[in-house]
Amino acid sequence: MNLDKRSFTKCIFAAISFPILSMRTFAQEVFKHRFPIHLIVPYPPGGAGDIIARLFSPSLGEALKQPIIIDNKSGGAQMIATDAAAKAKPDGYTLFFASTTHGINPGFKRPLPYDTIKDFAPITLVGSTPLIWVAHPSLKVKTIQELVAKANTMPIYYGSAGPGSGGHLAVELFKFMAGIDLIHTPYKGTGPALNDLLSGQIQLLCTSPIPVLPFVKSGKLQALAMTSPKRSAIAPDLPTIAESGYPDYQASLWYALMVQAKVPLAIQQVILEGATKALQQPETIKTFKEQGIDILNLSPSATDQFIRAEIDRWTKTIAYAKIQID
Known part of the structure; x- marks a missing residue:
């Protein structure tokens, strides 16, 4: 059979796209028939991370068409929650709301019951807030x-x-x-x-x-x-530490949505699409802005690069400032 260049390209694209679309359809069918989704949060109720997770989870659940249960697992410098997420069944029904501490813990050179990079697949960097x-x-x-x-x-x-x-x-x-x-x-x-x-x-x-x-x-x-480099819109009359005589000082908190590393890529993609849709909702944008949260919604690869950079930055900071764990 003779094919012109355009027809040949269409055939190749169809051959490549079919398994991807099939995998995505499979993932959507899994979420359609099973519930609920557990979002592991490494904080007790009432903390900033818990509040942000609860602000985000309703719109995420709506986007995924699944109820989401907040699973607070505090203590152990967040290692209890992180280890539980690392060992969760890789079916996409356990999500992890990682935070700044996820990038800090490796810097203390203590044994961790999980691998910060290898055991997790980043979905998106949800947002950040100054302290x-x-x-x-x-x-x-x-x-x-x-x-x-x-x-x-x-x-x-x-x-x-x-x-x-x-x-x-x-x-x-x-x-x-x-x-x-x-x-x-x-x-x-x-x-x-x-x-x-x-x-x-x-x-x-x-x-x-x-x-x-x-x-x-x-x-x-x-x-x-x-602690932000510039004054925050949430408290514009409050000076920064940089303005208070320490120009090189700044710090922030960040929050990332992650899953166990072995979760199928098709399911990861469905979760990413749901998270992106949730973070683009006008009500989510409005609520986050009112709380002083900057929505980031980075891609999985950009989130992975960010976390690796955070590990490197805090490892150097901990060594430089000789910071000790109590």
């Missing part, structure tokens, strides 16, 4: 400069979502740069740390603005500074 430093009013400081001066006269206790969390590393890096000491009190998530800050059990917290800004507005907490 905010807040203090209990009893500390009587209103700026970063006043905090540094106070730290030279008395012990100050700060909380974090756990050893190796983004908030922990952000404070430890600042301690190194400012030449001060702040005493770390680790928790199993931002929620418990925030509760103790509000009660005055600890005096300082560096975390996402999402759970703490309502308390700042009510006067129950004092905001000191943001």
Whole structure:
């Protein structure tokens, strides 16, 4: 049979496309007949990561046409949740809401029960948010400069979502740069740390603005500074630490949707399409903007490159600042 160039190209494309379309149809059929999907979140309820996951999951579930259950697994510097996600059945019905700590943990050179890169397939980098430093009013400081001066006269206790969390590393890096000491009190998530800050059990917290800004507005907490390079739209009157005398300082929290590495590529593609659709919904965009979350929605390959770069950056930072796990 003689084929012209155009006909030959169509035949080749059809031959290549058929198995891909079949795999995608298969994945869609799997999601059509099985439920629910579990989204493992390495935080207890009430923390920033948990709040963002709960903001994102309804639109994701709608896009995938599946109910999504938030599965909070806190503790162990997020290793408990990460290990559970790494060992999940590779059928796409377990998703993992990874965060900054996923890129930090390898830098401490301690044994991990999973491989940070090989055991996971990135779907998308959902978004990022700066951190905010807040203090209990009893500390009587209103700026970063006043905090540094106070730290030279008395012990100050700060909380974090756990050893190796983004908030922990952000404070430890600042301690190194400012030449001060702040005493770390680790928790199993931002929620418990925030509760103790509000009660005055600890005096300082560096975390996402999402759970703490309502308390700042009510006067129950004092905001000191943001960690972003530029002022945040969510708190435009609040200076950055870079503006407060430390121009090289910046930190942020990021959140990525991932699955177990052996999940079939066709199912990964369906999840990616669902996540992209969810993040493009006007209501999602509006809600995330109100919470100070920048939507990123990177491709799987770009997300993988980002996480590898984060591992390299934090590994060097941990060694440079001699940051220790409590």
